[in-house]
Amino acid sequence: MSDIWTSITNREIAAVFWFGVFLAVVLVGRDTRQGLAGVLRAFFNPIIVLPLTFAAIYASGEIYVVGKFGWWSLANLKTTVVWLVTFAFVTMFEVVSAKIRKGGLSRITREILTVATVLTFITELQSFPLVSAWQGCRAGHLAFQRPI
Template structure:
């Protein structure tokens, strides 16, 4: 893997594209949206912790969810204009059977 990365790093156009990707990711607007997502998630975690639904045992699952679902969903918001049923599909996905089972199974250790 390191050899492939080193070979790709030697190509100027790939290296320049990588720099542009990093520069774009750290754009003020993107960081603002991601910051709001982190704040919102943190508020939810604190509230759930206070009512006894969330514990530090759920940290790994929470981080995986934030990275795989929440941040990906943020970058799919452009579909709101083009899809008539965007919110309906997001609600179904959020409260779907697999999400519900994961949540219930993660509440208790077996």
């Protein structure tokens, strides 16, 4: 368990902080609160939850097996969760559009690998100071403000 705590960096602290700020802003407004409730109802629809549950069970089984060989430990938990969210679950949602889109599977695979690679770099390889995260958010907020 101490492996997990030692792997937490400013990046995770900043992510939790900004998620809390975002959630607080959403919950303050009545319209946004009702919108969040609708999104959660739609997400927990059995059509969506069932495949995600099967994918989570499958991933847990794989983790158990590779853990038995000594190829996985709790120190890999953060990377595993990031990979599951960015690659495995996004792939499940992209498969639905594979029939409609031109380029099909190869284009979807390229897009998913790009997203997974960028997010893995941001979350695992490059650590940004907490102050830089704050300054980046302020700069983004100032860039998108509308002139009065």
